[in-house]
Amino acid sequence: MDEIVRSDGPAEVSAPPDPPVKDEIVRSDGPGEASAPPDPPVKVVVRIRPVNQADQVVKKVSSDTLSVEDRKFRFDSVIDSNAKQEDVFQLVGVPLVKNALAGYNASILSYGQTGSGKTYTMWGPPSAMVEDPSASSHQGIGPRIFQMLFSEIQKEQENSEGKQINFQCRCSFLEIYNEQIGDLLDPIQRNLEIKDDAKNGLYVENLTEEYVTSYEDVTQILIKK
Ligand SMILES: Nc1ncnc2c1ncn2[C@@H]1O[C@H](COP(=O)(O)OP(=O)(O)O)[C@@H](O)[C@H]1O
Numbered sequence: 001m002d003e004i005v006r007s008d009g010p011a012e013v014s015a016p017p018d019p020p021v022k023d024e025i026v027r028s029d030g031p032g033e034a035s036a037p038p039d040p041p042v043k044v045v046v047r048i049r050p051v052n053q054a055d056q057v058v059k060k061v062s063s064d065t066l067s068v069e070d071r072k073f074r075f076d077s078v079i080d081s082n083a084k085q086e087d088v089f090q091l092v093g094v095p096l097v098k099n100a101l102a103g104y105n106a107s108i109l110s111y112g113q114t115g116s117g118k119t120y121t122m123w124g125p126p127s128a129m130v131e132d133p134s135a136s137s138h139q140g141i142g143p144r145i146f147q148m149l150f151s152e153i154q155k156e157q158e159n160s161e162g163k164q165i166n167f168q169c170r171c172s173f174l175e176i177y178n179e180q181i182g183d184l185l186d187p188i189q190r191n192l193e194i195k196d197d198a199k200n201g202l203y204v205e206n207l208t209e210e211y212v213t214s215y216e217d218v219t220q221i222l223i224k225k
């Protein structure tokens with residue numbers, strides 16, 4: 001997961017604003033059209049993974065509704081089993097990167113039983129990490145996000161017209177297993193603690209953070225581990 005700290009000009013380093021936690025907070029400078037409704041702070045998107053046609057119990061019935069036999073359930077969005085990785089990225093990844101670059105904390109939590117497609121959705125097969133993110137590629141949402149993040153940063157820097165814009169990206173990688181937090185960038189650290197204080201907010205103490213400036217930096221770190 002990347003953390004982005006952005007400073008406009010050398011003098012001032014502004015911390016990202018807190019994410020909007022209440023519905024009635026409406027952003028004035030948010031991404032997207034001025035007339036578009038504000039994004040809810042948490043969105044739940046269901047992806048239905050492909051199975052044999054005969055086993056298909058869960059069916060998409062509209063853009064935000066699925067059915068399980070005769071019961072219907074509504075979410076923010078439903079992604080059908082024939083959707084491509086690129087479709088998931090467009091729906092979930094693109095707005096996330098835009099919000100992150102606008103200063104909001106952003107994260108993706110992937111939840112589901114073993115074999116339901118979490119790893120496929122987040123990463124894709126290992127070979128896809130080093131592929132170009134073509135529409136047909138199996139590359140997951142993570143690598144696509146990293147690519148977009150660094151290309152957007154580059155665009156902002158090119159369009160800054162003399163004003164100096166600095167971005168700082170740091171990369172951490174952790175696993176929670178048997179209630180213990182392990183540092184995947186420093187596997188000796190196997191039982192890290194979650195801390196919460198006024199200065200840092202919520203964070204994992206002593207978690208390794210490596211500075212990254214390009215997509216290749218990120219893939220190097222992840223492939224190495
Ligand atoms: N949408 C999908 N399209 C094609 N194959 C998929 C899809 N979702 C999952 N799979 C495949 O199903 C298997 C299990 O998925 P995986 O991501 O490993 O599950 P999880 O991480 O939730 O345990 C893998 O072989 C994966 O490639």
Ligand SMILES: [Mg+2]
Pocket residue numbers: 118119120
């Ligand atoms: Mg998995």
